Amino acid sequence: MRLAFILGEIASGLRRNLSMVVSVILVTFVSLTFVGAAGILQLQINQMKGYWYDRVQVAIFLCGPGSSSAGCASGPVTPDQQKAIQALLDSPAVSQYISDYHYESQAEAYQHFKEQFANSPIVDSVTPDQLPSSFRINLKDPQKYQIISETFSSRPGVETVIDQRQLLEKLFSVMNGASVVAIVIAAVMIVCAILLIGTTIRLSAFSRRRETGIMRLVGASKLVIQLPFVLEGVIAAVIGAVLASATVWAVAKFFLGDVLAQQYPDTAFISPGQALMLSPLLVGLGVVLAGTSSMLTLRRYLKV
Amino acid sequence: MIRFDNVTMVYDKKARPALDSVSIEIERGEFAFLVGPSGSGKSTFLRLVLREDRATAGAVFVAGQNVAKLSSWRVPRLRRGIGVVFQDFRLLPQKTVFANVAFAMQVIGKNRSVIRETVPEVLKTVGLEGMGHRMPHELSGGEQQRVAIARAVVNRPGILLADEPTGNLDPTTSQGIMQVLDKINQNGTTVVMATHDDDIVNSMRKRVIELGAGRVLRDEAKALYTSMMPAVRPPRLGEPAEDRHSVSSPAGAGEEEI
Numbered sequence: 057m058r059l060a061f062i063l064g065e066i067a068s069g070l071r072r073n074l075s076m077v078v079s080v081i082l083v084t085f086v087s088l089t090f091v092g093a094a095g096i097l098q099l100q101i102n103q104m105k106g107y108w109y110d111r112v113q114v115a116i117f118l119c120g121p122g123s124s125s126a127g128c129a130s131g132p133v134t135p136d137q138q139k140a141i142q143a144l145l146d147s148p149a150v151s152q153y154i155s156d157y158h159y160e161s162q163a164e165a166y167q168h169f170k171e172q173f174a175n176s177p178i179v180d181s182v183t184p185d186q187l188p189s190s191f192r193i194n195l196k197d198p199q200k201y202q203i204i205s206e207t208f209s210s211r212p213g214v215e216t217v218i219d220q221r222q223l224l225e226k227l228f229s230v231m232n233g234a235s236v237v238a239i240v241i242a243a244v245m246i247v248c249a250i251l252l253i254g255t256t257i258r259l260s261a262f263s264r265r266r267e268t269g270i271m272r273l274v275g276a277s278k279l280v281i282q283l284p285f286v287l288e289g290v291i292a293a294v295i296g297a298v299l300a301s302a303t304v305w306a307v308a309k310f311f312l313g314d315v316l317a318q319q320y321p322d323t324a325f326i327s328p329g330q331a332l333m334l335s336p337l338l339v340g341l342g343v344v345l346a347g348t349s350s351m352l353t354l355r356r357y358l359k360v
Numbered sequence: 361m362i363r364f365d366n367v368t369m370v371y372d373k374k375a376r377p378a379l380d381s382v383s384i385e386i387e388r389g390e391f392a393f394l395v396g397p398s399g400s401g402k403s404t405f406l407r408l409v410l411r412e413d414r415a416t417a418g419a420v421f422v423a424g425q426n427v428a429k430l431s432s433w434r435v436p437r438l439r440r441g442i443g444v445v446f447q448d449f450r451l452l453p454q455k456t457v458f459a460n461v462a463f464a465m466q467v468i469g470k471n472r473s474v475i476r477e478t479v480p481e482v483l484k485t486v487g488l489e490g491m492g493h494r495m496p497h498e499l500s501g502g503e504q505q506r507v508a509i510a511r512a513v514v515n516r517p518g519i520l521l522a523d524e525p526t527g528n529l530d531p532t533t534s535q536g537i538m539q540v541l542d543k544i545n546q547n548g549t550t551v552v553m554a555t556h557d558d559d560i561v562n563s564m565r566k567r568v569i570e571l572g573a574g575r576v577l578r579d580e581a582k583a584l585y586t587s588m589m590p591a592v593r594p595p596r597l598g599e600p601a602e603d604r605h606s607v608s609s610p611a612g613a614g615e616e617e618i
Contacts, residue, residue: 058469266452267463273410274515275440276467278433 058280065267065284066291069260076256077292083252084296084345085303087245088338090238092304095334097235099326100312101228107324112220113192114201116141116208120162120188123215130212133189137213145191150207153200157193165189188215246345249296253289253346254353260285261358268358282354289350290343297342301335308332361519361550362386362409367418369404369574378404380574381418386552386567388518391545393561394554395585396571402554405571406521409552410442411435423518440468443512443520443549447527449504451496451511457483458492461510468515478514486510486540502533506540513544520544522553526560534560558585 070077118138119128144150145157160168166184173179193204201219209217261268271281308331317325362385369379379401386392394402407413408420411427420427423441430438451460458479465475483492486506496504505525512520522541526534538560545551555561561568561584568583569576578587 058466061466061469266450270450270452270463270511271467273439273444274464274467274511275436275438275442277436280467280469 062280062284062287066287069264069284069288070291072263073256073260073288076252076259077288080249080253080256080289080292080346081296081299083245083249084293084342085299087242087249088297088300088342089303090242090245091341092300092331092334092338093307094235094238094242095337096304096308096312096326096331097231097238099330099334101231101235103324103326103330104224105228108224109198109221112198112224113194114204115218115220116191116193116204117188117215117218118190119213119215121185123188125215127210127212128215133213137211141191141208141211141213144207144211145193150204153196153203155194155196157191160190160192162187162189249293250345250349253293253349256292257285257289257350257353258357260288261354272359282351282358285354285358286347286350289346293342293346294339297335297339300338300342301332304331304334304338361388361390361423362552363421364405364408365419365421367408367415367420369401369408369413370416377416377574379408379415382571382574382576383418384569384576384579386550388550389545389548390567391542391551391564392553392567392569393564393585394552394569394571395556395561396577397556399573400571401574402571403523404574406444406523406552406554409519409521410444411438436468440515441518443509443515443517445505445508445512445520445522445525447524449496449501449508449528451504451507453496455496456492457488457494457496457499457507460496460507461492461514464511464514470515479510482510482514485513485543487536500533501529502536505529505537509537509540509544513549517549519550519552522551522555524555524557525553526555526557531559535563538564561585 118133118141119125119131121132123132142159145154162184165187166182169182169187170179195201195204198221201221205217205219208214268281305328308326309328312325313328316323364382364384367379367382368377370377382401382405394405396402404413408415408427409422411420411422411430414428422438425438427438452463455463461479461482462475465478470478480489480492483489486509488503488506488510491499491503496507499507505528509520509525520541525541526537529537534557541551541553542564565582565584567581568578568585570578570587580587
């Protein structure tokens with residue numbers, strides 16, 4: 057009985073305050089969507105880290121015919137130089153950091169290049185000669201890149217040593233920056249949502265002050281008097297959170313899954329299912345926001 | 361049932377106290393009028409019984425409990441034992457008569473079948489049999505006040521507090537309301553009624569507690585609105601006792617059409 061009564065009170069409150077309720081829904085929707093966007097970016101970063109950190113290598117590029125760096129002043133790498141580098145890789149001083157390595161010849165490099173840029177006209181203007189041969193090294197601990205770089209970059213026949221991880225780090229820092237921006241926008245919107253929920257509850261309490269006055273007098277408990285108001289805010293926030301979850305899912309499905317995945321087939325994007333894992337977080341956040349802000353408001357504006 | 365032990369209530373430290381060392385005891389099943397001019401402390405008395413406020417000094421006991429010592433979550437339980445009726449009825453305009461009375465039971469969690477059984481009974485007690493489907497604006501002032509009384513007693517409280525219940529009603533209608541309150545009193549409910557209406561007090565011949573400037577000026581059983589012994593009271597400025605006798609029609613008479 058009491059439950060039915062409380063539900064009835066909630067329904068009438070939502071109906072009376074419809075425009076305010078809609079605005080609460082929209083504000084929580086927008087703010088939680090930004091939270092969700094930050095979440096997607098973080099998930100994507102983790103996904104790419106997991107995917108790439110196993111694959112990225114330190115590459116020691118050897119001097120080719122067209123190399124112009126200081127180490128290549130004596131021309132393309134000679135077979136002796138190449139053997140010396142390989143010997144150094146096998147020596148215990150260096151090999152303790154290396155899990156494995158392999159040699160990529162100019163022909164192989166050309167092959168990879170053609171695969172990677174299959175759709176690009178640049179393939180036609182590149183010949184195997186222009187691409188350097190290299191040693192591809194997988195490190196046991198990717199943080200030890202500095203040691204490899206110091207050991208090899210001044211060797212004769214070495215053009216340059218590149219840590220592919222550092223290229224990725226740049227990308228990740230851009231993505232991290234984007235997620236910080238999303239969080240900041242989300243924070244501002246959340247403040248809006250809290251204030252708006254407070255105002256809505258206040259209006260609702262004011263328009264029902266006769267009822268609550270009578271409830272107080274006949275001895276209704278604090279819970280029965282306050283719960284309809286709190287739930288009103290919570291329901292609106294949950295609807296907003298569900299809309300935000302749907303948006304996050306749609307972004308993962310249609311933008312990442314259909315558009316970006318086709319453009320970057322070799323990148324692992326998060327799946328819509330993973331994006332959906334954010335939704336309990338969003339709903340929970342919505343409930344906490346609405347619950348606390350309405351309880352704080354009621355403490356001030358609804359005497360029990 | 362209600363006991364005030366040297367109760368003092370101060371709202372504003374610069375002004376005189378609203379109640380000044382008041383000691384009163386009202387027994388179970390009694391009918392008592394609380395009379396006195398505006399500002400004499402009648403409303404403060406009622407507020408303290410309901411624990412809307414806590415006394416500055418002294419103790420208020422309701423049904424044996426010191427209300428100041430109740431924790432806030434127990435206050436609703438105290439209020440379930442007290443019905444309240446106001447001068448302005450305070451009905452919910454969008455609800456029918458039945459729903460207005462049922463509201464008081466719904467909010468404390470009574471189940472539907474009990475409500476369906478009890479509400480018509482109570483409406484019959486207050487003389488509104490068969491009017492449960494009407495809306496408040498379709499009723500006369502007297503009928504609206506009967507609905508308010510029905511709502512106040514539907515949970516069978518031990519105490520009924522009435523704050524000027526006839527203040528907006530004409531004398532004939534007021535007499536009807538008094539009959540209802542008397543009937544409720546005879547069923548065992550303690551009734552405390554604050555009023556200015558001397559005709560009613562005089563016709564009922566019940567206990568009269570007269571307050572003035574926060575003090576008990578008189579406490580007589582089976583008394584009249586004005587004391588039979590005027591010498592006991594010091595005369596007050598600007599309020600000759602004779603004037604109050606001549607007022608026979610209370611404010612708000614004739615509003616019954618609204």
